[in-house]
Amino acid sequence: MMIMKRLMALVCAAMIPAVVLTACSGDKTDSSSSIVVGIPQDLEDSLDPHEAVAAGTKEILFNIYEGLLKPDENGELVPAVAESYSVSEDGMTYSFNLRDDVKFHDGKNVTAEDVKYSIEKSAGKLGGNSLIGAFDNINEVSVRNNDTVDITLNEPDIDFPAYIANLNASIIPKDNAKPAENPIGTGPYKYVSRSPQENIILKKFDGYWGTPANIENITLKIIPNADSIVMNLNGGAVDMFARLTSAQTQQLNSNFNILEGEMNLVQAVYLNHSVKPFDNVDVCRALSYAVDVDNILELTSDKKGFPVGSSMFPAFKKYYVDLSDSYPTDKEKAKELLAKAGYQDGFTFSITVPSNYQPHVEAAQVVSQQLKDIGVNAEIKLVEWNTWLSDVYAGRQYEATLIGVDASSLTATAMLDRFVSGADNNFTNYSNAEYDALYEKLYSTPTDAGRTEIYKELQKNLAVNAANIYIQDMAEFVALSDKYEGYVFYPLYVQDFAKIKLKTQ
Amino acid sequence: MMKKLGFRFRKNPELYIGAAITGIMALIMVAGVLFSPYDPDAMDASSRFADPSFAHILGCDNFGRDLFARLSLGGATTLFIAVCTVLIGVTFGTIIGALTGYYGGAVDEILMRFNDAVLAFPSILLALVFISVFGSGTWKVIISLGIVFVPSFARIVRSEFMRCKNLDYVRSARLMGAKDIRIMFVHILPNTVPVVLSSAVIGFNNAVLAEAGMSFLGIGVQPPASSLGRMLSDAQAFLFSEPSYAIITGASIAIIVLGFSLLGDGLKKNA
Numbered sequence: 001m002m003i004m005k006r007l008m009a010l011v012c013a014a015m016i017p018a019v020v021l022t023a024c025s026g027d028k029t030d031s032s033s034s035i036v037v038g039i040p041q042d043l044e045d046s047l048d049p050h051e052a053v054a055a056g057t058k059e060i061l062f063n064i065y066e067g068l069l070k071p072d073e074n075g076e077l078v079p080a081v082a083e084s085y086s087v088s089e090d091g092m093t094y095s096f097n098l099r100d101d102v103k104f105h106d107g108k109n110v111t112a113e114d115v116k117y118s119i120e121k122s123a124g125k126l127g128g129n130s131l132i133g134a135f136d137n138i139n140e141v142s143v144r145n146n147d148t149v150d151i152t153l154n155e156p157d158i159d160f161p162a163y164i165a166n167l168n169a170s171i172i173p174k175d176n177a178k179p180a181e182n183p184i185g186t187g188p189y190k191y192v193s194r195s196p197q198e199n200i201i202l203k204k205f206d207g208y209w210g211t212p213a214n215i216e217n218i219t220l221k222i223i224p225n226a227d228s229i230v231m232n233l234n235g236g237a238v239d240m241f242a243r244l245t246s247a248q249t250q251q252l253n254s255n256f257n258i259l260e261g262e263m264n265l266v267q268a269v270y271l272n273h274s275v276k277p278f279d280n281v282d283v284c285r286a287l288s289y290a291v292d293v294d295n296i297l298e299l300t301s302d303k304k305g306f307p308v309g310s311s312m313f314p315a316f317k318k319y320y321v322d323l324s325d326s327y328p329t330d331k332e333k334a335k336e337l338l339a340k341a342g343y344q345d346g347f348t349f350s351i352t353v354p355s356n357y358q359p360h361v362e363a364a365q366v367v368s369q370q371l372k373d374i375g376v377n378a379e380i381k382l383v384e385w386n387t388w389l390s391d392v393y394a395g396r397q398y399e400a401t402l403i404g405v406d407a408s409s410l411t412a413t414a415m416l417d418r419f420v421s422g423a424d425n426n427f428t429n430y431s432n433a434e435y436d437a438l439y440e441k442l443y444s445t446p447t448d449a450g451r452t453e454i455y456k457e458l459q460k461n462l463a464v465n466a467a468n469i470y471i472q473d474m475a476e477f478v479a480l481s482d483k484y485e486g487y488v489f490y491p492l493y494v495q496d497f498a499k500i501k502l503k504t505q
Numbered sequence: 506m507m508k509k510l511g512f513r514f515r516k517n518p519e520l521y522i523g524a525a526i527t528g529i530m531a532l533i534m535v536a537g538v539l540f541s542p543y544d545p546d547a548m549d550a551s552s553r554f555a556d557p558s559f560a561h562i563l564g565c566d567n568f569g570r571d572l573f574a575r576l577s578l579g580g581a582t583t584l585f586i587a588v589c590t591v592l593i594g595v596t597f598g599t600i601i602g603a604l605t606g607y608y609g610g611a612v613d614e615i616l617m618r619f620n621d622a623v624l625a626f627p628s629i630l631l632a633l634v635f636i637s638v639f640g641s642g643t644w645k646v647i648i649s650l651g652i653v654f655v656p657s658f659a660r661i662v663r664s665e666f667m668r669c670k671n672l673d674y675v676r677s678a679r680l681m682g683a684k685d686i687r688i689m690f691v692h693i694l695p696n697t698v699p700v701v702l703s704s705a706v707i708g709f710n711n712a713v714l715a716e717a718g719m720s721f722l723g724i725g726v727q728p729p730a731s732s733l734g735r736m737l738s739d740a741q742a743f744l745f746s747e748p749s750y751a752i753i754t755g756a757s758i759a760i761i762v763l764g765f766s767l768l769g770d771g772l773k774k775n776a
Binding site: 227230245247250251298299300355358361362365366368369372380381 | 546548550567568569641723727728741742743
């Protein structure tokens with residue numbers, strides 16, 4: 001073992017000259033500062049913001065496009081193309097006042113007509129389907145004057161501003177015939193070129209209305225092979241890579257700062273409540289008592305990660321209640337509860353896990369091992385991602401599944417609406433009258449404070465009924481070369497390049 | 506006596522070295538499975554990636570599980586899969602080979618063309634197809650690999666039967682009125698044993714590698730069960746930070762394969 005480590009040190013030492021050489025050739029003056037960011041996949045779906053579906057595409061397009069509103073790093077909605085907005089008393093009409101100084105990347109001013117076109121296109125009113133389901137609720141988009149656009153809804157929707165801030169509702173120029181091939185937005189970076197399966201090049205947009213970006217040129221290098229990410233970083237070919245595993249970061253050399261944030265998802269063993277014995281709340285509670293989250297973190301991620309106790313992650317600061325202590329590990333109590341439910345001899349069930357998510361596969365192994373202690377035999381069933389989507393998520397043909405659930409829009413309902421009885425996305429078949437009643441109350445609660453209180457009650461309901469075996473919001477690691485600083489984590493799946501800057505600046 | 510053994514050894518060193526390696530590895534695995542104080546699935550956060558010591562002879566893996574206990578169990582799983590695979594291959598291969606080699610004609614044409622079709626695909630690819638149809642898991646891996654292994658044995662047995670069926674002792678048996686079944690399985694089959702045995706050992710080798718390959722790709726043995734390929738796949742994520750995990754697992758596969766490979770060569774020489 002000792003010899004092995006020395007051998008590794010020797011190999012590393014031999015590699016240092018190479019690293020220094022690349023670093024020298026990469027240095028440039030401030031006026032043309034640049035950064036190479038590694039991304040795991042090409043932006044294949046579409047560069048048109050209204051058609052981009054992959055989270056990996058949308059997080060890059062976030063730098064090119066903006067909506068009327070946009071999310072900031074604190075999880076608040078901030079004005080972007082719109083300066084402000086107001087809601088009519090009946091909650092049916094939203095009026096957006098546009099900023100005067102917003103320019104598209106081709107130099108033209110953003111007009112009210114562009115906004116009307118963009119929202120209508122995004123809502124699927126100009127043909128095609130909308131990627132934002134809630135936009136079916138839009139009745140009409142009308143231009144009141146040069147600075148104001150009114151959006152009328154069919155029914156009031158308290159979360160409408162959050163959907164307006166979704167990347168899929170970005171503002172694009174009306175006269176751009178091919179938005180997918182010639183992407184033009186209003187964001188801090190403009191699109192320069194794309195070489196399929198190789199790279200995408202972005203350049204700072206000088207006419208940006210807000211705080212301008214710091215780095216002049218960005219090259220997004222596509223590295224589809226997970227095994228070569230560490231080599232690309234250590235070799236100096238890439239300056240930054242987001243969403244690394246703890247094991248990958250441990251293999252990086254000292255030229256990188258490892259930033260730790262949260263993935264903004266809720267990793268849990270989601271239980272199918274229409275399958276026996278998960279229709280029995282005592283069984284669910286027993287399993288929650290038997291699973292030791294701290295032990296999972298110790299074994300799989302060097303204790304990095306944030307234990308959660310309900311379907312909300314800490315980054316949603318406003319709504320989050322810390323319920324992670326609801327079920328302190330207590331195997332005796334777990335056995336008692338099982339006995340009470342009539343399963344004193346334990347039972348067998350399967351945990352379906354998508355095999356491409358290594359962290360989930362590892363967590364499932366630990367959970368399976370921990371459940372053995374109370375006589376419950378959890379078999380792990382690895383499936384492909386597409387099989388998971390069709391069988392587990394869409395088909396609900398599973399007993400339990402270990403997965404991370406995230407939020408697509410900046411609203412608490414994105415996490416909580418899936419547990420309402422009969423909801424389309426209620427893949428756990430959770431059905432609780434009290435929960436449904438609480439959720440119903442949201443519609444008749446006009447104040448933000450009142451709704452926030454209900455969101456917290458909903459989380460508590462999930463925790464008390466042990467709706468799922470909640471584990472954690474996983475830690476996310478970003479490797480950033482020590483030449484740069486200023487990386488910020490968002491409560492959504494987003495990479496904000498505009499805030500990254502050279503350290504010497 | 507010693508002299509005689511020495512002479513035999515010089516004449517066929519592969520056989521003895523191979524047998525020794527295989528025997529020692531098998532013994533270690535049996536000892537590990539039966540006598541290791543550790544549960545191969547028991548996790549312990551305090552001994553993650555523990556270095557080899559008296560407590561853990563080979564150290565521990567990323568979950569703090571004893572590597573020696575897991576390697577023993579994993580090796581046993583891998584060997585069990587290999588044995589079952591070869592058994593399926595030899596059994597069905599012998600039946601098909603015997604029928605086609607002995608009778609020839611239409612039976613031969615139909616079965617052997619079918620055989621050729623299966624052989625035309627790379628074996629691991631074919632196994633992948635079966636797995637995607639049946640689903641993964643230990644028994645499904647055995648069946649998939651077994652099917653893939655049938656054609657090569659069928660060919661070997663067929664050629665032996667074709668060689669033997671016109672030899673004098675077979676003709677005599679036929680003149681005595683022995684039934685075909687009796688001639689095939691009582692008279693000819695024993696004469697094919699040396700050839701089949703040596704190719705079975707080599708096939709065994711291929712089965713070990715195929716299982717390791719499939720589990721490495723994540724479609725073979727499912728966690729938390731362990732097999733050598735599965736362990737190598739897990740070790741890959743820690744290749745740079747904890748190289749000993751991958752090296753120990755990889756070396757185990759290499760040694761087992763080397764042992765069987767030498768044994769197979771030796772048996773061939775003896776045949």
